Amino acid sequence: YIRRGSDALTADTPVPYRIADLLKQIDERMGMLESKTDRPTLKSLKTRIESAAADPRYRFMFNSRLIEDTIHETIGNIFRVPHHGRPVTCFEMAGMPSEVVNSVCSVLARLAFDLALWSEGKLQLLFLCEEAHRYMPADPRLGFAPTRHALSRIAKEGRKYGCYLGVVTQRPGELDPTILSQCSTFFAMRLANEQDQAIIRSAIADSSASTLAFLSSMGQREAIAFGEGVATTMRLKFEKLPSDLLPGTAKREEAASKPGDDVDLVAIVERLRNVPKSTQQAMAFAEVVDSGRQAGDPDYRKPPAARAPSDDDFDMRYGLKPATFGLRPQND
Numbered sequence: 001y002i003r004r005g006s007d008a009l010t011a012d013t014p015v016p017y018r019i020a021d022l023l024k025q026i027d028e029r030m031g032m033l034e035s036k037t038d039r040p041t042l043k044s045l046k047t048r049i050e051s052a053a054a055d056p057r058y059r060f061m062f063n064s065r066l067i068e069d070t071i072h073e074t075i076g077n078i079f080r081v082p083h084h085g086r087p088v089t090c091f092e093m094a095g096m097p098s099e100v101v102n103s104v105c106s107v108l109a110r111l112a113f114d115l116a117l118w119s120e121g122k123l124q125l126l127f128l129c130e131e132a133h134r135y136m137p138a139d140p141r142l143g144f145a146p147t148r149h150a151l152s153r154i155a156k157e158g159r160k161y162g163c164y165l166g167v168v169t170q171r172p173g174e175l176d177p178t179i180l181s182q183c184s185t186f187f188a189m190r191l192a193n194e195q196d197q198a199i200i201r202s203a204i205a206d207s208s209a210s211t212l213a214f215l216s217s218m219g220q221r222e223a224i225a226f227g228e229g230v231a232t233t234m235r236l237k238f239e240k241l242p243s244d245l246l247p248g249t250a251k252r253e254e255a256a257s258k259p260g261d262d263v264d265l266v267a268i269v270e271r272l273r274n275v276p277k278s279t280q281q282a283m284a285f286a287e288v289v290d291s292g293r294q295a296g297d298p299d300y301r302k303p304p305a306a307r308a309p310s311d312d313d314f315d316m317r318y319g320l321k322p323a324t325f326g327l328r329p330q331n332d
Contacts, residue, residue, distance in 0.1 A: 008095065016069050019053055019062055057097055078108070079115060102144035105135050109150035115161035124162045127154055132167035133174040148176065155182040172199040185229030190218040207232035 009015065026046045030039050053062040076303070080087050090106070093101045112127045129135060129151065133221050136151055137143045153205040154165040167183065169175055178198065188200050197215050204212060204226050211224055218224075223242065226233040 014071050016071070019049065024051060042244045058100075073109065075115070079112070079123075081123065084108060102135060102147045105129070106144065106147040106150045109147070109154060113150070113161070113163050115155050116158065116161040119162075121162045124164075126164045126166055127151075128166040128168065129157075130168045132179070133171050136176040136179050138174050138176055150179060150264075152176075155179050172196050175199075183227070185225070186222045187225050188212070188215060189223045190216045204233065211235060247323035 014330060020029050026042050030046075040117075052058050064271055075081070077091055080089055083285050091104070093104060096104065109127060112125050115123055116125050134149075135143060135147045151165060154163055158164055165182075167175065167179060167181075171193070172180065172191075174195065182204070184202075186200065186203060191200065199211065200215065201209060208226060211226075214235065215224065218235075221238040222235065223238065224233070225233050
């Protein structure tokens with residue numbers, strides 16, 4: 001049903017539902033006589049949803065068969081409400097599919113703005129976006145439109161409600177000029193590209209333009225700060241963090257301590273496939289994979305190929321005959 005007025009539902013209303021119920025609604029809509037023109041679109045949408053639900057990368061979203069309204073707990077965990085002395089939340093999206101990263105960023109940005117808006121200023125949020133030129137590129141034909149809209153809304157209106165946007169990028173020349181125009185404080189670190197330097201020069205006052213002559217030669221942890229957040233344009237140096245507090249230090253040290261011969265190619269391939277190791281799957285096609293034996297070892301022997309299944313086995317396992325795939329069985 002459709003609710004009107006202040007209780008109206010939109011596509012962004014956080015109402016829980018099951019994917020199975022959505023697919024059922026699509027099937028019912030496709031079966032109506034007046035939906036003939038919409039049938040190809042609905043069929044394509046259903047195929048895409050089913051493909052995403054079957055993708056092992058999205059198993060964390062579609063694996064559960066039960067539906068629970070846990071949005072209060074989820075929002076509290078994401079935005080640290082209450083924070084209990086840990087007010088910072090970091091999202092590591094490096095391992096996520098590229099088509100999901102923009103959607104996640106869009107949802108988080110919308111939630112941050114809505115929380116600040118409906119809390120009436122009681123909740124102050126800083127939404128810091130690293131590699132911002134990926135989400136808000138200068139070319140309007142690139143990027144994901146909902147993500148661009150959500151971040152632009154925070155940049156333009158967020159300060160009135162206590163939601164602020166911070167952008168981190170190595171290529172300011174590839175960032176949306178609308179976002180740059182809303183930035184009130186800049187921390188410019190070393191930039192070698194002339195186009196990127198020109199963007200910074202256009203934002204600084206003429207009386208302090210000479211300070212930017214050091215942009216291409218600054219060292220590590222050095223930056224030029226200017227804007228409303230500092231009293232005057234200054235060149236500063238951030239404090240040096242202990243090596244054990246730097247992000248990714250433990251992983252880099254562990255990788256450097258292992259020679260190249262110890263790299264587990266089997267584990268790497270399994271991570272590329274993004275599916276768990278399965279002995280049963282390995283036995284179905286070849287001998288059991290030994291993770292301790294590498295393809296580059298001198299005593300490595302290629303496992304023998306599995307016996308091709310007969311027509312009867314093929315029919316029982318897949319419900320199809322080899323001829324379906326263009327294979328013509330030959331009679332002896």
